[in-house]
Amino acid sequence: MSEGATELLPAHVSADFYLWLWFRSESLGGHFSIEDGSALEVYVDDRLALRDAGEERPTTLLTGDSPGTTPEARAAVLGGKVPKEIRFLMRREDREYHVTLRGERVGIAGAKLPTQVKTGEVAEILYDRMFVYEELHWLVSCLLRQFAAERASESWRATVVPQMRAWLGALDAGASGG
Amino acid sequence: MGILKGPLSGRRYRIVGDLPEGFTDEFIASLNTNQHREPQSPTHKGQSMGWCQVHNLLDVDFSDVNQWLYNHYALFALRVDTKTVPAKLLRAHLEKRQQAWCQANNRPKAPAAVREELREALEQEMLLKTLPRVQTMEVCWNMNDRWLFFTSDGELPNENFQKLFLRTFGLRAIPWSPLDELAATDGLPEALVSAGTTDLRGQGDLRGAGR
Numbered sequence: 429m430s431e432g433a434t435e436l437l438p439a440h441v442s443a444d445f446y447l448w449l450w451f452r453s454e455s456l457g458g459h460f461s462i463e464d465g466s467a468l469e470v471y472v473d474d475r476l477a478l479r480d481a482g483e484e485r486p487t488t489l490l491t492g493d494s495p496g497t498t499p500e501a502r503a504a505v506l507g508g509k510v511p512k513e514i515r516f517l518m519r520r521e522d523r524e525y526h527v528t529l530r531g532e533r534v535g536i537a538g539a540k541l542p543t544q545v546k547t548g549e550v551a552e553i554l555y556d557r558m559f560v561y562e563e564l565h566w567l568v569s570c571l572l573r574q575f576a577a578e579r580a581s582e583s584w585r586a587t588v589v590p591q592m593r594a595w596l597g598a599l600d601a602g603a604s605g606g
Numbered sequence: 607m608g609i610l611k612g613p614l615s616g617r618r619y620r621i622v623g624d625l626p627e628g629f630t631d632e633f634i635a636s637l638n639t640n641q642h643r644e645p646q647s648p649t650h651k652g653q654s655m656g657w658c659q660v661h662n663l664l665d666v667d668f669s670d671v672n673q674w675l676y677n678h679y680a681l682f683a684l685r686v687d688t689k690t691v692p693a694k695l696l697r698a699h700l701e702k703r704q705q706a707w708c709q710a711n712n713r714p715k716a717p718a719a720v721r722e723e724l725r726e727a728l729e730q731e732m733l734l735k736t737l738p739r740v741q742t743m744e745v746c747w748n749m750n751d752r753w754l755f756f757t758s759d760g761e762l763p764n765e766n767f768q769k770l771f772l773r774t775f776g777l778r779a780i781p782w783s784p785l786d787e788l789a790a791t792d793g794l795p796e797a798l799v800s801a802g803t804t805d806l807r808g809q810g811d812l813r814g815a816g817r
Contacts, residue, residue: 433782433786433787433789433790434781434783434785434786434789435789436789436795437785437788437789437795437798437799438798438799438803440803440804441785441798442785444803444804447804447806505806506806508805531759532785533617533781533783533785533786534783534784534785535615535617535759535783536614536615536616536618536783537615537616537759538613538614538615539613539614539615540613541614550610550661550676550681551676551677553610553611554609554610554676554679554681554746555676555677555679557609557610557614558679558746558748561614561755565618565784568784569784569787569788572784572785572787572788573788573791576788576791576794576798579798579801580794580797580798580801584801584804589804589806592804592806593806596806
């Protein structure tokens, strides 16, 4: 059976994407503009798992409110760990999604969908659920495309990486300083 | 957790191939051919696998399209039953049977052939009393846009699903996450490969280093 198209990509792309999304969600205050010009809010929710580079199993698991802002999370990245899965809150207009993005394929897990139809005809429930699932899939795809454009550009090394280091270092210094 | 309620987890696929003309009748027949069937023998050991309806895993007849086809969405489930006997319990009972045999036959040890016979008989007895472990994983197929969602992220269930889907519909289901979409963009995989890796520990980009 085919394994899709991800084998064409370097293995580190998903981890880079999770890190970028975490970094951008904090540096932009959660505010993104997606490709159709609309606004999207993205925040790290309540779960963050990191693994050692080259390993499969997560070795650092942080849960609770905003685990991405903890010194432990930044210290793990500065120590060479990479994100394996992160639970995000995404908000578009009045629709709020909670979703875990995980693994090398950027899989969707535990997605809480902002459905309108809770009871009644199966068909109505299904159309409603699939509408919001499709939107979630599209939002993740938009964010991935935005990441990929930055990641493949010259500005990644010239601008983004220094910004990320400053972001990690600021918190690390803050934590050290009490 | 699943398509109709609860948090959603699983894998997205794209479907390769065209739907046949008048596919509904053909798919009714295909789903019914590959429906889940209870094993004929109650002492059957191992897995049985096939399609069932999302609404009730005991409903395996797809003749009524109103139960599984909603406009352009097909909704059904993969049911996998697994029946095994607990190995530790089997071993413990077998030891008792062997002791009883030795006592009855005034022998210090049961010969290998007898041990095997006792084990087989015991396993059959235990299988008769054992209920299978039943798993269902739902499938929602958007036939207009040629994608589907399968509510499991496990490697083995996904392999089983792909095989049974191909056998049932004659169409290939190819894993298609947002990352696969990205990888299918012209020139992007090469650009990301040549961009190298990122090391935030202060060494700069390390071209060629793997993660």
